[in-house]
Amino acid sequence: MNVLVLLTAILFILMIVIGGKKGVRSFLSLFLNFGVLFITIFLMTNPKNSPVILTLIACTVICWISLFFINEMSSKTITAFISTMITIVILLLFIVFVTEKSMLRGFGGESTEEISIFSLYIGVNYVQIGASVIIMSTIGAILDVAISIATSIHEILHHNPLISRKKLFTSGLSIGKDILGTDTNTLFFAFFGGYLSLLIWFKDLSYSIGEIINSKVFSTEIIMIFCAGIGIALIIPITSSVNAYYLIKKREKTENAS
Amino acid sequence: MENITKKKTYNKVLFYILIAICFIASVFFVYHNEAFYARPIAEVIKTELTDSTTESDMYNNEDHLYTQRITAVLKNGEEKGRNIYFTNQYSSSGAFDQEYHVGDKLFVTIKASTDKNADLTGTILDVKRDQFVLIVAWIFIFALLIVGKRQGLFSIISLIVNSVVLSFALDLYVNSNINLIFICGVCVLLFTGISLILINGLNEKTYAAIVATLLGTVISLLISALVLWVTSENGLRYEEMQFLTRPYRVIFMAGLFIGALGAVMDVSITMASSMFALFEQNQDISDQALKTSGMDIGKDVMGTITSILFFVYISGSIPMLILYLKNSYPLGQTLSLNLSLELARALAGGIGVVLTIPISLYTSIFFINRKRAK
Numbered sequence: 001m002n003v004l005v006l007l008t009a010i011l012f013i014l015m016i017v018i019g020g021k022k023g024v025r026s027f028l029s030l031f032l033n034f035g036v037l038f039i040t041i042f043l044m045t046n047p048k049n050s051p052v053i054l055t056l057i058a059c060t061v062i063c064w065i066s067l068f069f070i071n072e073m074s075s076k077t078i079t080a081f082i083s084t085m086i087t088i089v090i091l092l093l094f095i096v097f098v099t100e101k102s103m104l105r106g107f108g109g110e111s112t113e114e115i116s117i118f119s120l121y122i123g124v125n126y127v128q129i130g131a132s133v134i135i136m137s138t139i140g141a142i143l144d145v146a147i148s149i150a151t152s153i154h155e156i157l158h159h160n161p162l163i164s165r166k167k168l169f170t171s172g173l174s175i176g177k178d179i180l181g182t183d184t185n186t187l188f189f190a191f192f193g194g195y196l197s198l199l200i201w202f203k204d205l206s207y208s209i210g211e212i213i214n215s216k217v218f219s220t221e222i223i224m225i226f227c228a229g230i231g232i233a234l235i236i237p238i239t240s241s242v243n244a245y246y247l248i249k250k251r252e253k254t255e256n257a258s
Numbered sequence: 259m260e261n262i263t264k265k266k267t268y269n270k271v272l273f274y275i276l277i278a279i280c281f282i283a284s285v286f287f288v289y290h291n292e293a294f295y296a297r298p299i300a301e302v303i304k305t306e307l308t309d310s311t312t313e314s315d316m317y318n319n320e321d322h323l324y325t326q327r328i329t330a331v332l333k334n335g336e337e338k339g340r341n342i343y344f345t346n347q348y349s350s351s352g353a354f355d356q357e358y359h360v361g362d363k364l365f366v367t368i369k370a371s372t373d374k375n376a377d378l379t380g381t382i383l384d385v386k387r388d389q390f391v392l393i394v395a396w397i398f399i400f401a402l403l404i405v406g407k408r409q410g411l412f413s414i415i416s417l418i419v420n421s422v423v424l425s426f427a428l429d430l431y432v433n434s435n436i437n438l439i440f441i442c443g444v445c446v447l448l449f450t451g452i453s454l455i456l457i458n459g460l461n462e463k464t465y466a467a468i469v470a471t472l473l474g475t476v477i478s479l480l481i482s483a484l485v486l487w488v489t490s491e492n493g494l495r496y497e498e499m500q501f502l503t504r505p506y507r508v509i510f511m512a513g514l515f516i517g518a519l520g521a522v523m524d525v526s527i528t529m530a531s532s533m534f535a536l537f538e539q540n541q542d543i544s545d546q547a548l549k550t551s552g553m554d555i556g557k558d559v560m561g562t563i564t565s566i567l568f569f570v571y572i573s574g575s576i577p578m579l580i581l582y583l584k585n586s587y588p589l590g591q592t593l594s595l596n597l598s599l600e601l602a603r604a605l606a607g608g609i610g611v612v613l614t615i616p617i618s619l620y621t622s623i624f625f626i627n628r629k630r631a632k
Contacts, residue, residue, distance in 0.1 A: 001492065002493035003485060003489045007485055007606060010481065011612065014612040015560065018560070018612055018616060019560050023612075025561070034568065034572070045583050047319075066565065118581055118585045119317065120354045121321035121323065121353075122353065122584035124351050134573075137574065138569075140569035140570065141566050144559075144562040144566060177405070178531070181412065185520045185523060186521050186566055189517060189523075190517050190520055190521065190566070192424060193603065196509060197510075219391050227398075229402060233398075236405050
């Protein structure tokens with residue numbers, strides 16, 4: 001039996017047992033997101049499509065699935081959706097700038113052997129693909145923060161309907177601070193788990209610190225971690241202000257109507 | 259009272275000044291640190307396009323090839339200040355090559371020449387990237403400090419301490435014969451303690467989270483090991499780890515161990531925090547009520563945290579997947595060669611996350627009851 005099939009089956013069963021209906025939905029959305037990622041990769045192989053634009057579209061679809069499919073369409077998920085999209089656009093501009101400047105693209109020294117059999121002149125823009133990789137690996141965390149803050153701000157307003165916009169915004173920020181630490185941690189360890197073999201490779205070849213920092217693979221990885229952290233930090237004020245603005249507007253509307 | 263607040267703002271100002279000084283000093287240093295590198299560094303001062311052709315390979319992929327002539331000036335070593343000339347060929351896709359611009363700093367080799375007065379030539383090895391890494395690092399630090407204030411500072415500290423621990427551990431592994439899984443086990447203990455105490459402080463909540471994290475990671479690792487053993491690793495392709503000269507199975511397992519840790523910590527601290535908050539709001543809350551609300555919270559975070567892991571692992575293989583597909587590699591093989599390890603990591607992490615929900619539910623209730631008994 002195949003390892004992946006068995007692991008998937010175990011994950012699915014656990015999700016059903018522990019999460020019930022919501023677990024089934026979470027599992028399905030993982031599956032759908034995986035599908036979206038795949039279709040995006042296929043479309044990227046056509047040099048006529050810009051990888052950055054494709055990534056933006058893919059992110060929209062992924063947000064749509066994770067927000068409106070797992071949680072129903074509500075003012076909570078709509079505000080989360082808006083703030084995620086704003087953050088992604090800002091972050092994408094920043095990342096394209098950074099990858100362009102630092103010449104992080106394509107493959108590093110560790111894969112020379114593996115790719116030596118391939119034709120490398122394939123016409124696809126690898127600068128943009130580098131940017132796509134970074135944004136795609138962050139999107140999960142950004143979504144997580146957006147939905148947590150939106151949920152808590154709605155909760156606060158529900159318990160305390162007369163709260164001012166500024167108070168709502170600051171309470172959003174303070175919830176965000178708690179998530180900031182744990183989410184950067186999650187990404188950090190996930191990256192290090194994934195790149196453990198590379199780190200051992202560097203140590204084996206006894207690279208000096210200078211050589212490690214300047215190498216393409218390591219600098220890509222570390223800039224990826226930093227960009228992910230910046231994304232998480234960025235979405236906290238954005239989602240807090242979007243939520244505060246939207247909810248107060250809504251409250252004023254109902255007040256005027258009555 | 260006034261004195262205390264005064265002292266606090268004074269400390270704050272001092273802290274900001276310190277950060278600003280660090281920032282300016284490090285940026286200045288990194289732009290002028292050529293002398294510290296043993297490898298020759300050259301800065302590009304002129305580029306000239308000499309040739310451009312259109313290339314198409316046997317799979318009908320079209321690409322443009324360019325040749326540029328580069329004049330650069332050496333920034334360190336014995337030949338410092340002299341001009342050096344290169345020719346560079348690059349494609350517009352840039353999968354393994356790149357165009358260089360005026361101002362880029364490059365690591366180069368200098369071709370030995372018998373004639374002292376001849377023009378220096380050489381080959382380009384790599385780009386000097388440390389200044390970009392540093393600047394992005396500072397943006398990251400500022401973003402975390404501005405948004406997270408105290409918590410931001412603590413997460414930066416925890417990231418730094420954890421990387422130092424990891425680096426030490428890998429040195430130990432490379433230079434001795436100690437089992438990697440054992441080293442990683444010790445690391446996981448340290449990581450969990452350091453991160454959770456720094457994020458959350460020393461209290462019952464943290465203890466509950468630490469116990470849940472350790473149990474969750476160990477159980478999920480055991481499950482993954484069992485699955486690997488039962489299926490005799492059918493379907494896992496280790497080819498992408500081929501550049502290692504070490505037993506890659508063990509390294510893969512260790513990566514699995516560390517990779518899942520962050521997500522498991524995330525779940526257990528979220529669960530512990532919200533359950534302790536519920537208890538503090540209402541000290542008489544029953545175990546049953548705690549259990550139901552804890553489960554609800556767990557169900558909420560389950561999906562998002564597993565998808566964080568999926569996106570992190572799978573996105574990393576996008577460049578390779580595209581290269582394989584453009585070279586008309588069969589789809590099935592492309593996927594199993596490039597994604598099997600990533601998917602296994604993501605799935606194992608997901609299993610850890612889901613399992614940690616009930617585990618941290620019970621550890622939190624246990625520590626809440628201990629607090630109640632006091």
